[in-house]
Amino acid sequence: MLKIFIYYEEQDKWVEEHSYLLSHDFAAFIDEDAQIIYLWNGPQSTRERLKKGTKALHEIINNYAENRFQVINLQEKIPSDLKSRLEKILKITKKEEEVVDYHYSHFFTIRLHSIFSIICLLLPIIALIILNSSLYWDSIGNNYIVYANDYNNWLSFTFMSLLASLIFFIPQLIMAVYEYDISIIVFSSTSIIICISLLLYLQQGIFLFQFQEQSTQSLFYIAKIDLYIFLLLVSLVILLFEIPNIIKTINFLMKYKKFIIFRL
Secondary structure, three states: EEEEEEEEEEEEEEEEEEEOOOOOEEEEEEEEEOOOOEEOOOOOOOOOHHHHHHHHHHHHHHHHHOOOOOHHHHHHOOOOHHHHHHHHHHHHHHHHHHOOOOOOOOHHHHHHHHHHHHHHHHHHHHHHHHHHHHHHHEEOOEEEEEEHHHHHHHHHHHHHHHHHHHHHHHHHHHHHHHHHHHHHHHHHHHHHHHHHHHHHHHHHHHHOOOOOOOOOOOOOEEEEEHHHHHHHHHHHHHHHHHHHHHHHHHHHHHHHHHHHOOOO
């Protein structure tokens, strides 16, 4: 029986693969019956990956294999059965790559970007929920009433949610630059600028509103119209990057789902 394993350089380990081979992969075809391991280094793979993967494979064979396997590097001469298997797998991958333009060529960047995208999707939603919780403050007439401590916590939690979003957008941008994905570079850069602008705006604290005459040091009276304008303004600014983020995240997960699911 012929099994296929892919070497992941970032994690320094071999993982069994059933369906896909990419041009940058370093793979091992293991023939258990003949006790032969054929090594295949893709045309876009590196010599460093070949060197590390071969070393890791020999360590596994020496430490764990009950039988001694013969290791053969596949170059021009490939056994017919193995050649047909390899061509079939590469043909399927090539056909899918022709349909989908893959920018991300490394498993670890695909998985990290997926995680960061989901986090960056949730954090602004949390910020919006926190912001709009102010609509449930006590009110008298045309004013909302809030204790100073609650007001500060309200702004602090919103600030921290947006700050966390900013922190996760930065590595997302770095990975997009590394993989040269122009659309995500533009999106991440824009999101970072918007987040920084919002954070600077929220840092005004108690000066965001002109408190009404009844206000004291511990109890604030805020005109409803002022709060509505504030919530509308901040919510619209957050949605400037949140709506594209939803679209981008869904597209990314759909585009790379087979690599995320089958290579975890």
